Amino acid sequence: DAGITQSPRHKVTETGTPVTLRCHQTENHRYMYWYRQDPGHGLRLIHYSYGVKDTDKGEVSDGYSVSRSKTEDFLLTLESATSSQTSVYFCAISEGTSYNEQFFGPGTRLTVL
């Protein structure tokens, strides 16, 4: 398995509170991604990064922000969590070649009450 860790693995929080999820990689891959997984929707891209301090939006970016200050770390922040953000969040990495094979982290299950 690729060296990807996510923290925390589980979190329960209340509506309106800020939440930060961390993805850490040891592969030195250039690209990092945040997805959310919901029943009936598969995986949907929230944000991705193509280098330190270089990020772009995915298809479901509203209510989320990201930061990447080091190659190995990619943070996802929910500024003010809502119940609709209850989901399982997966981080993924890729080398950034033309073939873009992605490797996934173990996931974070977030519940917003």
Add this chain to the structure above:
Amino acid sequence: AQSVSQHNHHVILSEAASLELGCNYSYGGTVNLFWYVQYPGQHLQLLLKYFSGDPLVKGIKGFEAEFIKSKFSFNLRKPSVQWSDTAEYFCAVNARGYQKVTFGTGTKLQVIP
């Protein structure tokens, strides 16, 4: 933009039955194609991939997929399923040279002993 359709949302098979899961994509250019598997409670793992060459690709655990360009399809097959194949299967497509991957909504496979 690319899109992916998985027509079967839930498939139930008996052990030793043959499996075929449908995947169709829409994109006019060159694509990379993937099948990922997610076992219960786990993260996504790459099952197989197609970049170029022989349109029949073999993956891990006896799975294979066939790329039919004229039909924009990349169906997953296995001649004889096992109980341990119970999982959710995701088809994904990536436009060659771009870094975003689009996932289908997934097919849950349940294999009955």
